[in-house]
Amino acid sequence: xxxxxxxxxxxxxxxxxxxxxxxxxxxxxxxxxxxxxxxxxxxxxxxxxxxxxxxxxxxxxxxxxxxxxxxxxxxxxxxxxxxxxxxxxxxxxxxxxxxxxxxxxxxxxxxxxxxxxxxxxxxxxxxxxxxxxxxxxxxxxxxxxxxxxxxxxxxxxxxxxxxxxxxxxxxxxxxxxxxxxxxxxxxxxxxxxxxxxxxxxxxxxxxxxxxxxxxxxxxxxxxxxxxxxxxxxxxxxxxxxxxxxxxxxxxxxxxxxxxxxxxxxxxxxxxxxxxxxxxxxxxxxxxxxxxxxxxxxxxxxxxxxxxxxxxxxxxxxxxxxxxxxxxxxxxxxxxxxxxxxxxxxxxxxxxxxxxxxxxxxxxxxxxxxxxxxxxxxxxxxxxxxxxxxxxxxxxxxxxxxxx
Amino acid sequence: xxxxxxxxxxxxxxxxxxxxxxxxxxxxxxxxxxxxxxxxxxxxxxxxxxxxxxxxxxxxxxxxxxxxxxxxxxxxxxxxxxxxxxxxxxxxxxxxxxxxxxxxxxxxxxxxxxxxxxxxxxxxxxxxxxxxxxxxxxxxxxxxxxxxxxxxxxxxxxxxxxxxxxxxxxxxxxxxxxxxxxxxxxxxxxxxxxxxxxxxxxxxxxxxxxxxxxxxxxxxxxxxxxxxxxxxxxxxxxxxxxxxxxxxxxxxxxxxxxxxxxxxxxxxxxxxxxxxxxxxxxxxxxxxxxxxxxxxxxxxxxxxxxxxxxxxxxxxxxxxxxxxxxxxxxxxxxxxxxxxxxxxxxxxxxxxxxxxxxxxxxxxxxxxxxxxxxxxxxxxxx
Ligand code: SF4
Ligand code: SF4
Numbered sequence: 001x002x003x004x005x006x007x008x009x010x011x012x013x014x015x016x017x018x019x020x021x022x023x024x025x026x027x028x029x030x031x032x033x034x035x036x037x038x039x040x041x042x043x044x045x046x047x048x049x050x051x052x053x054x055x056x057x058x059x060x061x062x063x064x065x066x067x068x069x070x071x072x073x074x075x076x077x078x079x080x081x082x083x084x085x086x087x088x089x090x091x092x093x094x095x096x097x098x099x100x101x102x103x104x105x106x107x108x109x110x111x112x113x114x115x116x117x118x119x120x121x122x123x124x125x126x127x128x129x130x131x132x133x134x135x136x137x138x139x140x141x142x143x144x145x146x147x148x149x150x151x152x153x154x155x156x157x158x159x160x161x162x163x164x165x166x167x168x169x170x171x172x173x174x175x176x177x178x179x180x181x182x183x184x185x186x187x188x189x190x191x192x193x194x195x196x197x198x199x200x201x202x203x204x205x206x207x208x209x210x211x212x213x214x215x216x217x218x219x220x221x222x223x224x225x226x227x228x229x230x231x232x233x234x235x236x237x238x239x240x241x242x243x244x245x246x247x248x249x250x251x252x253x254x255x256x257x258x259x260x261x262x263x264x265x266x267x268x269x270x271x272x273x274x275x276x277x278x279x280x281x282x283x284x285x286x287x288x289x290x291x292x293x294x295x296x297x298x299x300x301x302x303x304x305x306x307x308x309x310x311x312x313x314x315x316x317x318x319x320x321x322x323x324x325x326x327x328x329x330x331x332x333x334x335x336x337x338x339x340x341x342x343x344x345x346x347x348x349x350x351x352x353x354x355x356x357x358x359x360x361x362x363x364x365x366x367x368x369x370x371x372x373x374x375x376x377x378x379x380x381x382x383x384x385x386x387x388x389x390x391x392x393x394x395x396x397x398x399x400x401x402x403x
Numbered sequence: 404x405x406x407x408x409x410x411x412x413x414x415x416x417x418x419x420x421x422x423x424x425x426x427x428x429x430x431x432x433x434x435x436x437x438x439x440x441x442x443x444x445x446x447x448x449x450x451x452x453x454x455x456x457x458x459x460x461x462x463x464x465x466x467x468x469x470x471x472x473x474x475x476x477x478x479x480x481x482x483x484x485x486x487x488x489x490x491x492x493x494x495x496x497x498x499x500x501x502x503x504x505x506x507x508x509x510x511x512x513x514x515x516x517x518x519x520x521x522x523x524x525x526x527x528x529x530x531x532x533x534x535x536x537x538x539x540x541x542x543x544x545x546x547x548x549x550x551x552x553x554x555x556x557x558x559x560x561x562x563x564x565x566x567x568x569x570x571x572x573x574x575x576x577x578x579x580x581x582x583x584x585x586x587x588x589x590x591x592x593x594x595x596x597x598x599x600x601x602x603x604x605x606x607x608x609x610x611x612x613x614x615x616x617x618x619x620x621x622x623x624x625x626x627x628x629x630x631x632x633x634x635x636x637x638x639x640x641x642x643x644x645x646x647x648x649x650x651x652x653x654x655x656x657x658x659x660x661x662x663x664x665x666x667x668x669x670x671x672x673x674x675x676x677x678x679x680x681x682x683x684x685x686x687x688x689x690x691x692x693x694x695x696x697x698x699x700x701x702x703x704x705x706x707x708x709x710x711x712x713x714x715x716x717x718x719x720x721x722x723x724x725x726x727x728x729x730x731x732x733x734x735x736x737x738x739x740x741x742x743x744x745x746x747x748x749x750x751x752x753x754x755x756x757x758x759x760x761x762x763x764x765x766x767x768x769x770x771x772x773x774x775x776x777x778x779x780x781x782x783x784x785x
Contacts (some may be wrong), residue, residue, distance in 0.1 A: 052435075063613060065754050079740045080736075080740045080743065081736060081737070081739075081740065082731075082736050082740050084474050084731055084733075084735070085736060086735060089737075116529055119504050120503050120504045120507070120529070120733070120734065121504060121737075123529060123702065124699070124733065124734055124737030124738070125737065127702060127737065128737055128740075128741065129739055137702070137704070139529055139530040139702050141529045141530050141536075141539075141540070143501070143526035143528070143543070144501065144507060144524065144526060150543040152539065152543065152546065155542075156535055156538070156539040156542070159534075159535040159538070159539075160530075160533070160535050163533050163534075163535055182477050289677065318510070318511055319508070319510065319511020319512070319514065319515075320511065320514075324513075342472060344474060347474075347475070347504040347505060347508065347733065348504040348507060348508060350472060351471060351472065351475060351504070351505060351508035351509065351512065352508050352511055352512050353516050354469060354470055354471070354472075355470055355511075355516065359515065359670075372472075
């Protein structure tokens with residue numbers, strides 16, 4: 001396959017992320033406490049408090065992409081953490097107990113702040129971490145909700161955000177700066193809007209950008225939303241995409257199909273997957289996963305809006321509503337098929353996929369497939385098994401085009 | 404006298420649907436199942452329904468394969484499999500406490516695979532000590548109450564609720580008496596009977612349960628006068644999510660081990676705390692939920708689990724702690740190592756044993772228990 005022309009912004013991002021990690025490593029020297037946060041959590045609160053938010057999930061993803069997740073995991077396993085726990089957690093715990101740091105050491109927390117919108121695994125991991133590093137721990141609890149937002153849950157979360165703010169005031173000894181929160185939220189909002197625009201280019205035919213590109217370009221929206229840098233970055237990326245659209249540079253050479261993918265990418269084999277799909281002329285265009293960070297804040301009600309956005313995320317919705325959301329995205333991006341990843345690391349996203357596959361196909365007629373592996377640990381990856389699973393699916397796609 | 408009663412409990416635990424079926428026939432009421440055990444059963448009872456505890460079991464696990472990956476815990480897999488096999492067809496509803504990602508996800512699966520008229524999660528808060536938790540929990544319990552009211556077609560009155568709370572409190576009190584009697588004189592009941600009674604208490608009608616328990620206590624107290632507790636037994640604490648398989652209790656018995664405490668959802672944790680009988684029943688139910696024995700399901704800063712375990716072991720003068728780990732139970736797995744370290748630091752022997760619903764090699768399990776008992780200096784029995 002011909003090598004795809006790399007994005008100019010890719011370099012920019014590498015620099016930015018390097019800077020982010022540098023800041024993290026030096027935060028303590030500069031008297032800035034490091035707060036461990038989760039990917040789907042109101043990080044705006046942390047940025048506005050002048051603290052450094054660090055994403056240990058990201059550390060896990062990097063370890064996975066560099067194919068050392070199994071090594072770190074084995075250290076955790078030797079202590080009795082089972083290999084079926086979330087791979088990110090295994091990497092983080094493994095790093096804590098490890099003498100060797102193949103991807104650099106995880107940035108140690110001064111505070112752990114977990115929001116359980118995504119899952120319960122993170123809560124438990126952060127509990128473990130807060131004990132290991134002996135730092136204060138804060139839980140932002142987001143009970144799961146159904147079709148309609150619930151006053152009970154929103155109010156509970158709002159109250160907790162105020163509890164969080166008091167907690168931060170106590171730890172830092174500084175009064176909370178609500179004006180700063182407004183500014184941060186504005187920046188976050190702008191970055192999210194741009195991110196959403198970037199993602200939406202995948203609906204074009206042919207598209208200049210797809211899911212695997214999004215996986216590459218998502219680090220800033222996850223870790224740096226709320227900063228000017230993230231805004232600048234996605235503006236540059238959007239400009240570059242507009243340019244590519246003009247010049248007719250597609251994401252894959254010969255797009256004939258669009259696919260929907262759930263959920264988290266397979267980090268160590270990202271490239272293998274992207275090439276596999278491209279070789280079948282299938283662009284993986286959309287996923288609930290990358291859309292997670294396309295928040296839409298109401299700047300006139302900062303706290304309320306944070307509560308709504310972070311509790312109403314798709315990962316915190318009941319089964320049937322999640323199906324609805326998937327169907328909506330499939331329709332919006334006009335996909336020909338969908339691929340669901342039964343990811344051993346991620347029980348909250350993997351459990352239910354078998355039934356969802358069936359239900360979605362029954363209701364929409366769109367073919368789908370579920371494959372098994374682990375997002376980070378190659379011990380649970382079998383190329384052969386996955387190809388065997390996908391082959392009949394690709395045939396179905398072809399048959400669909402012919403008819 | 405007591406042996407006859409013990410048999411009644413044993414039969415009830417084995418033929419788990421007998422009492423509920425009978426009750427349905429005579430009363431014409433509805434049965435609401437729940438997964439173990441962080442569910443306010445008092446509400447279900449107050450609505451006039453039969454609260455039925457689904458304890459999983461040794462069943463055809465392959466029934467669950469099409470719906471749930473094999474790396475889901477065997478408690479949930481086997482419970483779902485039971486439903487798919489038609490073994491829970493007497494249920495009219497199901498309430499699943501959100502204790503972990505598995506219980507969070509299985510509700511939707513269950514709804515499609517085996518729909519019932521009333522199905523919902525009970526969304527317990529994952530932090531229990533800040534003021535927001537109590538307020539939320541009151542709201543969540545009220546939501547559940549409304550759900551049950553809609554299902555029965557009329558309001559649940561405070562009076563009904565208080566009646567159920569009192570009944571449950573007295574159930575628990577009797578069960579605790581039994582538990583402490585066992586601790587004091589392990590020859591009376593034995594490990595297996597004690598936990599079988601707790602298990603059966605989730606499937607016997609609560610009114611009937613009280614009568615049976617009272618009778619049993621009366622006769623045991625009489626027997627106690629003439630029976631000596633013996634003094635060669637090792638005192639063991641079991642910590643974990645769920646007690647399974649029940650045979651493990653016999654293996655301890657064989658090696659002279661008495662279970663003197665636990666933090667299991669289907670053990671002492673189920674009966675430990677009562678609902679305070681104060682002015683507002685919903686507030687009271689919420690308070691009980693927040694002050695239960697710490698479990699891996701939620702964060703408990705002021706009463707952290709590992710300290711709780713160390714204190715428990717000390718207070719009960721335990722010779723050792725078994726960390727019973729249900730395979731693929733994620734919350735429990737995250738707690739394990741720190742629990743272990745805390746016990747080790749306190750000089751309390753501890754060992755992890757992994758189990759599963761169905762398919763446990765009993766011979767191996769027995770060997771592991773024996774090894775542990777030797778380690779803690781047991782082995783002698785009287
Ligand atoms: S991969 Fe899944 S289990 Fe792991 S942190 Fe993310 S949402 Fe949680
Ligand atoms: S808490 Fe553990 S045993 Fe209970 S349902 Fe969840 S995974 Fe299974």
